[in-house]
Amino acid sequence: MSLDATLSQIDSDLPAALDRLMALLRIPSISTDPAYADKCQQAADWLVADLKSLGIAAETRETPGHPMVVGHVEGDGPHVLFYGHYDVQPVDPLTLWDRDPFDPQIEDTAKGKVIRGRGASDDKGQLMSFVEACRAWKSVHGTMPCRITFFFEGEEESGSPSLIPFLESNKDELKADLALICDTGLFESRVPSIITQLRGLLGEEITLTGPAKDLHSGMYGGAAANPITHLCRILGNLHDANGRIQVPHFYDDVPDLSDDIKEQWDALNFDHATFLGDVGLAKPAGEQNRSALEMIWSRPTAEVNGIIGGYTGDGFKTVLPSKVSAKVSFRLVGQQDPHKLREHFRDWVRAQLPEDVKADFHGHGASPASQMQTTHPAFEAARSVLVAEWGYDAAFTGCGGSIPVAGYFKKILGMDSMLVGWGKDDDQIHSPNEKYDVESFHKGIRSWARILDAIR
């Protein structure tokens, strides 16, 4: 049977595929809120039933948190593992939604039809794009295109606490030749994008303490060390005037971009004016000798994510505060070691403290960057077929965010990952009025059929 038959089947089955997605979207599987634990279980059960309807041996698997869904189906050719997550972000503030986030609907908009509802884009719509491709394939061929393991997580939006132990306990069962991950988007909402590098993440919380208690700034102001002033001085030194991070050894393991990748990225003609203009900005703020794409994809960052200290209510209070704290995160690239950098950062802070100010540190996660093995034949195979679906050559791109599961697959299972997805920049994931374009879903299903056809 030809690929065309599968694509036709996908087209004709689209209304039913949308109905199935709607059913899954109606289950409020918010993983971070314990009140929704039974809804997470319900979403996992729904997926197991759906996989079973395709003849896949599927079951939910208990964890200390929400269940994993694991399914296996035999087939010829390579063994791939497909990963997606069925849990969703919380919906507050609910008042900013134009409709009930768990009563999804197809809406006509100026930009085309969209599926509106929490999880439509992140990640239920993306997850189902793969399942529907398998369904169409099975319907046309009677078999699956290759041996596939389905692996759906229910804690991605709440830090994946069960993921590492589950991978470690089920290494043999889950290891495949390649993982396919569908949790990313199209470049500039148009160009199919295969992620080849993901930044890592290091989180640190610093608390500086000066006086033992809050003081009156009239009585003590001038004589007593103010921890806010010192934290500002230190965090104000985090970057030099050219945007370069000043922590010693920070750039030790940061590679330069290969000429090959640099050429591909230059060819994307990234419109940083629109990218920044959409959020009220004009000028790329990072290292001044780098392109904007490098800044967000291949260069490390240091950001203050939050700061609080002293009196922050209405009006004014002339307090000289005892404490201040800040949350600082670093996006990591190349071979940067988050554990070493944590120590370098702490040493750098401590070295700048005056006698009367002490620092306490609290770590918040540390994951290295991931670099995909684009020499795996699936990467070129996927790239070569996606142009037919989207009308643009697919690009090997970076991703500024951190999708830790790819790193865990590599580290624990020794398995490479290929990340490809159909989200658009305006999907409002994690925000009110999340949506997924019907085009993303429909072409996404067709894209997976093309990729499976190419790599089998």
Place this chain on the structure above:
Amino acid sequence: MSLDATLSQIDSDLPAALDRLMALLRIPSISTDPAYADKCQQAADWLVADLKSLGIAAETRETPGHPMVVGHVEGDGPHVLFYGHYDVQPVDPLTLWDRDPFDPQIEDTAKGKVIRGRGASDDKGQLMSFVEACRAWKSVHGTMPCRITFFFEGEEESGSPSLIPFLESNKDELKADLALICDTGLFESRVPSIITQLRGLLGEEITLTGPAKDLHSGMYGGAAANPITHLCRILGNLHDANGRIQVPHFYDDVPDLSDDIKEQWDALNFDHATFLGDVGLAKPAGEQNRSALEMIWSRPTAEVNGIIGGYTGDGFKTVLPSKVSAKVSFRLVGQQDPHKLREHFRDWVRAQLPEDVKADFHGHGASPASQMQTTHPAFEAARSVLVAEWGYDAAFTGCGGSIPVAGYFKKILGMDSMLVGWGKDDDQIHSPNEKYDVESFHKGIRSWARILDAIR
């Protein structure tokens, strides 16, 4: 009649004077909380009745807020106005009090007898120390020592919103030769202290805005301007490495200390190690070529009183925030003009902003420093008599805080003020378990009798 007779009368009447103070302390006259408005009225009425019992023509006077108490009594010699305030600070957190803050009691402590209760030191005990001195004088002499205007405010702890209009509407009635203000303390809890300079205060709130909304630090980190980083950089530049404030023109109108005052302060042998050690600090933090007393009494300061921006809850969120704000206050000295400095500060901040970050400013009050006219004969007269009561030569000192009423008396009524008071460093004003030593009250009454005797 001799002063001795008045002092003896004070000694023998102390139990009754304490009973009267207790009655006033039992009235919960919290000015900032509208729920206590009738209690403020009750405290004002209590004072009017007490003044009337001394033959003083007293009455409450309405304001848009809590009433003023004004009383007049004729006499020979100079005309003095005595100022105190009958309102008190809120008492929360109530759980940190060892007893009901409005059920005051005399307690025996290792350091002697104390009057425990809200307002004991700030300012009901201090206010009544003057009234009791007048009572004893009247009892012994049948007249008052001089012409006295009594002026008690009920909004001092809530920003004195009615004070300026009331002074302006009643200039002729309230103007005297000298104001006596009893709302300060003994130097190092021992040495009688006449305040000759008070720092002014300028409050500013800055809000920096970078992106139009909070961004995901994975998607935008590196390319988008982070307002927290920029506010930290700017506030971190507020002082140079020697503690000098870097805002241009900041020191233009800061006078050097006169040799006379410097000698007096040096003679106080201020124990900065204990002063700072009591709050967990060791090293005077201000301008490194100044003494600790200069830092808190005669040098201007810039302090960040509070800062907040981005994610400040539990755990971690990799947000790249849209906004951050800080409250910054300046203590002013000499002829520093708060309005000019506000503009210098804003210009200095704006000059450091990158293209993509904008600043909004909100002013929070601006009062210049006050310098007392110590050439007024009352200052030397008071200084010469206090040694007999306290065993230490009285000192002309500075005060790091801002007591705006003295400035208003000067500006609106053209009247100098002499600030003297009997509080101790451990009185815990504005805090749970506020107290006033019976010694402060008793010697305070005797001190006022001596001062009145000396200046009449």
